[in-house]
Amino acid sequence: MSDRGAVRTRLTAGLERMGIALSGDRTDAMVRYLLLLQRWNRAYNLTAVRAPLEIVSKHLLDSLSVLPYLYGDRLLDLGTGPGLPGIPLAIAAPERTFYLLDSNGKKVRFLRQAVMELGLANAVVIQARMEAYLPGREFATIASRAVASVSDLLDLTARLPARPVRLLAMQGRRPTGTELQGLEPSPSVLNVHLLEVPFLDAKRHLIEVHYD
Numbered sequence: 122m123s124d125r126g127a128v129r130t131r132l133t134a135g136l137e138r139m140g141i142a143l144s145g146d147r148t149d150a151m152v153r154y155l156l157l158l159q160r161w162n163r164a165y166n167l168t169a170v171r172a173p174l175e176i177v178s179k180h181l182l183d184s185l186s187v188l189p190y191l192y193g194d195r196l197l198d199l200g201t202g203p204g205l206p207g208i209p210l211a212i213a214a215p216e217r218t219f220y221l222l223d224s225n226g227k228k229v230r231f232l233r234q235a236v237m238e239l240g241l242a243n244a245v246v247i248q249a250r251m252e253a254y255l256p257g258r259e260f261a262t263i264a265s266r267a268v269a270s271v272s273d274l275l276d277l278t279a280r281l282p283a284r285p286v287r288l289l290a291m292q293g294r295r296p297t298g299t300e301l302q303g304l305e306p307s308p309s310v311l312n313v314h315l316l317e318v319p320f321l322d323a324k325r326h327l328i329e330v331h332y333d
Contacts, residue, residue, distance in 0.1 A: 193261020
C-alpha cells in the first residue's frame, strides 16, 4: 500500500472511532494536507513528527479531538505552527472561519501555501507575535495547542473584546489543581477533559475556559 493509501486508511479508521463523519473530498483534503506538510518538512523542519502514520494520530486526529468543543463562527488559533489544530478543523468545519496566527516566517509561508492548495476559503493566515497581536475582530473560540501555560494564555486573551468567549488550551499532561487556581481574569466555567485520540498512547487533555 502506498503512503497515501495507508494514511487514508488510518485516518478513516480514526475518524470512525471518534464519531466524525467527513465527506470523501474533505478526507482527501486531510490527506493532501499531511503530504504537503511532510514534503515541506524536509526543507523547513515544521514538525518533529515525520512518519506519515504518526502525523495522522499526533497531528490530524489530535487536532480534531477538540471539534465538539468549538463555539461560534470565528475562531483564533494562537501559535498555530504549521496549522495545528486550525487547518484540520477548518477542513472539518467549513461553516466556521479559522484565523491562523503565528510569528514564524517559514511556517506562515507554509500556511499560505497550504490554504491556497487546499482551497480553504474559511482559513485566514496572520503573521504576528501572540503577545503583540491586537485583533480588529472578535473571536468566539480561541484555541492553542501546547504553546503556553493556561495562565499565560489567559493573560494574552484577557484584552480581547468578545463575550462570551471560550479558550481551548490543548495540553499533554493533566494540569494540577494548583496550576488552575486563582486564574485571572476569573472564568465563569473551567473544565478539564481527557481527550481520546485513536492510535495515540500519550495522554492528551483539554482545558476549556468560558467567559460569559
